[in-house]
Amino acid sequence: MPQPRNDAPIGVFDSGLGGLTVLRAVAAKLPHEDLVYLGDSARVPYGTRSAQTVVNYARACARKLREQQIKLLVVACNTVSAVALDILSAELDFPVLGVIAPGARAGVRASRNGRLGVLCTPGTVLSGAYPREAAAVSAEVKVFVEAAPLLVPLVEEGWLDGDVPRLAVRKYLGALVEHDIDALVLGCTHYPLLAAVIEREVADLHGSHVPVVDSAHALASELAEVLEKRQLSGSPGKVGKLRIFVTDMPNKFTEVASRFLGQDVASLDVTAIDL
């Protein structure tokens, strides 16, 4: 593998705009790195698709970011991380990081009694990726996963508080709390926007505080370590640039992107492309 250039950008991709929560965590941790984000908004969501389709889509996204001569690829999508990370890592000539392993490791660390809950998409549940990654860290930990497909559209709709998200979250958390979980991983890049509701409801159902782990922060920390180890860190004095590619400019793009990124995106460099 030829050594990529240190001043090359880090590529980040997701099935849509949810991965912007990961981009945000990466930018906060590594403000001097250039970032290129690709959101496959024309084909979102991946979470309900078959594994083979997800692999095909992921390859197309990686190919596009490779053209941007990235030094490292962050797969900011739990579904792709669950079913395509091995294939992408094997096929690409730069490091590839997913969100699941960092999230699972942080979840195991946060759990005191080894009963870890994970909220994620149906595709991620089927992949068995969270139990697998948690087992790789600790043989003792028990992992309980729950598919919560309605939370993605709730976030995209901007219904982040009120009765509907509260009741939907409670419904999904019910089974996890019955398993007496003692830590909860948000296994989808959309869920951090519902973190306040989820933290409140899981504590209320459980009767005591349950630490909630955001995979995006876990990933950003591990990414910083990988860059250092691989001697790929950019120049620390710089102010990183950000470019965004989307495969479709969805309705309300600015509104939704601003929500995920936590800042006004009107001034961002956004390009619509075909894959």
Place this chain on the structure above:
Amino acid sequence: MPQPRNDAPIGVFDSGLGGLTVLRAVAAKLPHEDLVYLGDSARVPYGTRSAQTVVNYARACARKLREQQIKLLVVACNTVSAVALDILSAELDFPVLGVIAPGARAGVRASRNGRLGVLCTPGTVLSGAYPREAAAVSAEVKVFVEAAPLLVPLVEEGWLDGDVPRLAVRKYLGALVEHDIDALVLGCTHYPLLAAVIEREVADLHGSHVPVVDSAHALASELAEVLEKRQLSGSPGKVGKLRIFVTDMPNKFTEVASRFLGQDVASLDVTAIDL
């Protein structure tokens, strides 16, 4: 235009499985006709995509059904009917029917005071198709459209009753009821599965009964008329065959398809294809 064969199948397509509610209405109305359904389940939902992307996807679906030598195409998707029906009609050499015009016409008939409400996807709202089609029937009718993007994932999740769908439906209906609507069109093929909740909540909010119009039934009635006028009806003694194509075999396909079709689909002829 060469006259298609009477014994050719009717093609029905949708962005996913929601159009199966239309297929169901067509099969009930025309049990002797062969039907070919194409669900573009790999790229569902269309409702949040740009018009150009929807047109491109719709062309690919129509091309696939054309290979099946259909005699007529039913666009069982409100979003495609809203933004691509004219283009498809112009490009194809057989009749093309959408769901919006029949739904709008039936809505106008159901409305006593000409204040028609429509629940639909964001894409359909932006297209302005319902107000346009209603205006074509009656200059007096006022049309109020409300995007209800959360109802599709609710139906796909199978949450058809209980507090979450009830509160989500109420939230979307609130603005329509404030406009004092006197009839409501379900402007998305998923919504008929929530018809009971919608009927109850709109009556409760409004204080009196509001007729709820299902575009699928309106379409099936107009389809029967078109077949007769164009001398395209199949042989009435036959028992129609049904084939289904999907571009991705989604998780829980059988469960979701059974829900939309209102019958067990285990015995159906389903093929996964690429477009």
